[in-house]
Amino acid sequence: MGFTHIFDHPLIHHKISFLRDKTTSTPQFRQIVNEIAMLMAYEISRDFPLVTTTVETPLATTECKRLAERSVVLVPILRAGLGMLEGFQFVLPSASVGHIGMARNEETLEPEPYYHKLPGHVTEAHVIVLDPMLATGGSACNAIDFLKSQGATDITFAAILGTDQGLQKVHEAHPDVRVYLAEKDPVLNEHGYIVPGLGDAGDRIFGTVDAD
Numbered sequence: 001m002g003f004t005h006i007f008d009h010p011l012i013h014h015k016i017s018f019l020r021d022k023t024t025s026t027p028q029f030r031q032i033v034n035e036i037a038m039l040m041a042y043e044i045s046r047d048f049p050l051v052t053t054t055v056e057t058p059l060a061t062t063e064c065k066r067l068a069e070r071s072v073v074l075v076p077i078l079r080a081g082l083g084m085l086e087g088f089q090f091v092l093p094s095a096s097v098g099h100i101g102m103a104r105n106e107e108t109l110e111p112e113p114y115y116h117k118l119p120g121h122v123t124e125a126h127v128i129v130l131d132p133m134l135a136t137g138g139s140a141c142n143a144i145d146f147l148k149s150q151g152a153t154d155i156t157f158a159a160i161l162g163t164d165q166g167l168q169k170v171h172e173a174h175p176d177v178r179v180y181l182a183e184k185d186p187v188l189n190e191h192g193y194i195v196p197g198l199g200d201a202g203d204r205i206f207g208t209v210d211a212d
């Protein structure tokens with residue numbers, strides 16, 4: 001089994017309770033998704049490598065530690081993954097951003113990719129894939145397959161809610177990929193939705209709950 005980290009932190013539990021609440025408005029939902037993303041970024045970056053640099057303070061010359069340039073690429077899976085992007089960028093402002101567009105077919109639950117744009121240095125960087133929902137794991141695996149086909153070797157997947165089914169699928173296909181979940185839920189329903197979950201993350205982030 002690959003690496004899984006499930007957060008157990010009061011701030012994260014508190015914030016997720018508002019995401020689950022069906023009365024939470026779209027602006028609030030979007031704000032809270034980004035707040036959780038920011039907290040996740042803090043933990044995910046715990047082991048990031050540092051380079052030494054020389055800095056002139058107002059008083060002296062000193063050696064400091066900084067993250068290497070171009071060392072992180074954030075890859076939100078459209079649409080819902082975009083909801084986590086600002087939170088990660090707040091903590092990692094120098095990270096480049098790649099995009100993968102993917103929509104799950106509502107009948108088959110199979111992911112259908114429709115767009116991709118990645119920076120060239122995805123091959124050397126630590127790639128963090130963002131998507132609030134890890135349900136069957138199909139979208140995550142498809143995105144990771146694509147990233148590896150483009151030369152990515154160092155990949156982390158960050159989701160707010162996930163299931164055992166999704167985790168198992170990712171770890172079986174990609175045992176080298178680290179998975180971070182803010183919380184884990186017990187089941188998927190017959191439509192592939194996480195239960196109790198929070199509904200359709202993309203629709204709640206972008207205000208399209210009433211779309212066709």
Ligand SMILES: O=P(O)(O)OC[C@H]1O[C@H](OP(=O)(O)OP(=O)(O)O)[C@H](O)[C@@H]1O
Pocket residue numbers: 077078079080081102103104105109111131132133134135136137138139140166192200201202203
């Ligand atoms: O683990 P899976 O079973 O593949 O399901 C998870 C996927 O479903 C949702 O996207 P959706 O297809 O609703 O697209 P959207 O982000 O445009 O709403 C979610 O954001 C994941 O990408």
Ligand SMILES: O=c1cc[nH]c(=O)[nH]1
Pocket residue numbers: 080133135192193194195197198199200201202
């Ligand atoms: O519960 C779910 C499952 C997949 N995608 C979502 O947005 N929500």
Ligand SMILES: [Mg+2]
Pocket residue numbers: 080200201202203
């Ligand atoms: Mg959706």
